[in-house]
Amino acid sequence: MTFPFFRNTYSPVQGQTYSLFGDGITTYQYFNSIEKIIDELFREYTLESLVGECRELSQIPFLKRVLVKNKADNHLSNKITDLLFEKLAIYTPNAGNHLKKLSWLKLREQVVWTTEKQHHLYMLEIGILNRMNIQNFQDCEKKIAFLPYCLRDECLDCKAKKEDFDKVCKECTKSCLIGIISNFLKKQGVTAYIWSGKSLKPIFKRHHSKNETLGVLGIACIPELMNGMRMCDKAGFTVIGHPLNANRCAKWMGTWHQNNIDLVQLEEMLIKKQYKTN
Numbered sequence: 001m002t003f004p005f006f007r008n009t010y011s012p013v014q015g016q017t018y019s020l021f022g023d024g025i026t027t028y029q030y031f032n033s034i035e036k037i038i039d040e041l042f043r044e045y046t047l048e049s050l051v052g053e054c055r056e057l058s059q060i061p062f063l064k065r066v067l068v069k070n071k072a073d074n075h076l077s078n079k080i081t082d083l084l085f086e087k088l089a090i091y092t093p094n095a096g097n098h099l100k101k102l103s104w105l106k107l108r109e110q111v112v113w114t115t116e117k118q119h120h121l122y123m124l125e126i127g128i129l130n131r132m133n134i135q136n137f138q139d140c141e142k143k144i145a146f147l148p149y150c151l152r153d154e155c156l157d158c159k160a161k162k163e164d165f166d167k168v169c170k171e172c173t174k175s176c177l178i179g180i181i182s183n184f185l186k187k188q189g190v191t192a193y194i195w196s197g198k199s200l201k202p203i204f205k206r207h208h209s210k211n212e213t214l215g216v217l218g219i220a221c222i223p224e225l226m227n228g229m230r231m232c233d234k235a236g237f238t239v240i241g242h243p244l245n246a247n248r249c250a251k252w253m254g255t256w257h258q259n260n261i262d263l264v265q266l267e268e269m270l271i272k273k274q275y276k277t278n
């Protein structure tokens with residue numbers, strides 16, 4: 001195991017709408033389920049068509065989704081939605097209750113209105129995009145990652161400094177997950193930035209003028225990650241993503257809660273796993 005320190009700090013966390021631990025003590029089962037779902041769908045459909053279907057199903061209004069689901073000839077839509085609910089509902093136990101309690105004052109914060117079905121479709125789309133893009137990501141001339149602040153050790157006076165795209169961790173301690181992840185990513189040739197929540201568009205605009213390929217690794221809660229990955233994809237950058245184990249920041253919970261990720265799974269994706277893509 002590459003991360004003996006991380007093993008000690010990795011513990012189940014609950015989020016406002018989801019937790020990748022389900023009812024277990026690791027997130028292995030979650031990542032394994034996603035890969036199995038993709039393998040199953042991939043026997044009948046291309047990865048590109050699955051991404052298209054996920055996007056359509058997660059964006060159309062609820063009423064239309066019901067109508068699409070009831071169409072007898074929409075085999076793929078039915079298969080995806082049924083399969084996902086059967087396999088992934090265990091990871092989204094609070095999504096329905098969260099929506100019922102949500103204040104209309106949050107109307108402008110689109111991401112907190114993510115439905116349970118959208119969570120599932122995003123989980124699938126993130127897994128498919130990773131499978132499609134991992135090799136191109138590895139081949140990019142410049143590779144960057146955006147990490148969220150909620151992985152930081154809140155007791156410390158952070159020494160991160162602004163560089164190029166955003167703040168870069170100075171690895172001031174061994175007890176901070178951002179330091180551990182940044183160090184691991186550096187060894188893989190990926191520069192990690194602590195994302196301050198700024199729009200990605202100006203960053204991409206600036207990079208487009210440079211003559212080098214850019215690969216982006218996003219780490220965020222599932223709804224935020226999906227937004228960011230789609231934005232990168234649309235802007236023409238090679239994007240992969242790794243979800244936070246739960247959604248626990250103030251945007252979701254009202255107050256800040258420390259978060260974690262499954263670094264072993266991140267390592268698997270970046271350096272070990274062989275994916276079926278044809």
Ligand code: SF4
Binds near residue numbers: 153160
């Ligand atoms: S390890 Fe990095 S992110 Fe964590 S407190 Fe130190 S400088 Fe900040």
